[in-house]
Amino acid sequence: MTEQDILKKHTAWLSIVSNTTLVVLKLVVGIVVGAVSLISEAMHSGVDLIAALIAFWAVHKSVVPPDEEHDYGHGKYENLSAAVEALLIVGAAFGIVYEAVKKAGEAEVPDMLGYGIAIMALSIVINFAVSARLIQVAKRTGSQALEADGLHLRSDIWTSVGVLLGLVLMQVTGWAWLDSVIAIFVAGIILRAGWKMVYESVMELTDESLPEEEEARIGAIIRQCPEVRGYHCLRTRKSGSYKLLDVHILFDGRMHLSQVDAICDELEDQIREAFGTFDIMIHPEPAEHHLEESKQSQFEKAKRVPEPQKVRSVEAEESEE
Secondary structure, eight states: OOHHHHHHHHHHHHHHHHHHHHHHHHHHHHHHHTOHHHHHHHHHHHHHHHHHHHHHHHHHHHTSOOOSSOTTOSTHHHHHHHHHHHHHHHHHHHHHHHHHHHHTTOOOOOSOHHHHHHHHHHHHHHHHHHHHHHHHHHHHHTOHHHHHHHHHHHHHHHHHHHHHHHHHHHHHHOOTHHHHHHHHHHHHHHHHHHHHHHHHHHHHHTTOOOOHHHHHHHHHHHHTSTTOOEEEEEEEEEETTEEEEEEEEEEOTTSOHHHHHHHHHHHHHHHHHHHSSEEEEEEEEETTSOOOOOHHHHHHHHHOOOOOOOOOOHHHHHHHO
16 A cells, blocks of 8 residues: 555544534534534534545555456546535535525524534534645545545535534624524525536536546647657546546657557656656557547547458358258
């Protein structure tokens, strides 16, 4: 297991511990104070805990080396967990709206709101620190699962701010309905962030290409090699923090195979140095004789299904003779 894999696991554990602590604190204080908003916020933190557990499972699963059933490793588990977390965010947003509408007609302001205000302020500080750490490690390691968990906690901060404002304003004004209004507004923000995560996760699960800027950077690395005559049919995709690339590169047809191989190895090292973990497949071709292929030509070729050929049996041929 690499140093980055260990870092990802430890960071995922940090999220689990912090979410478990917040769920217990919010639930206990919510029951003691009698504030439904705090109890529903504890339920929302419970969703965060489930998301953190999913992220930990995904990180643990994604670092498993390739095996006979998974030639390209297990990185897709990270993409899958990010999609599940995104759906949890959307579900939590609808849950907040439901609770807010249900509480809209309440006229009583709960007692001892100071305890609720204190726990919500503590929750904001903890979630901000943990989410910042998750996102930092996600960028360093390329872990989509940790990034999704960090963004989930970051969106939870807005929910906590909304609940905190509701508690403060209820204590100052005695207007119980303010909590519901702010909660619905915050739920809209969370719903928008969750939907964006759903879209991005689905695109990566369906093997979306890397951004055009990254493909252009890869092309620039290939072109800077003086022995390279050109390249074409560059295709990319992502599997968790694991990127994959295949490309056709043109060389002088008179070059020795060992020299071509050495240049390809050097190009692979340069690409990995620039982008991190990368599974690279280079198809060298002689510049004088090659088929000019592109992504589009590969798509058209895949669409053309060859007609099934008739196979004549040996017995039939012998009977004709």
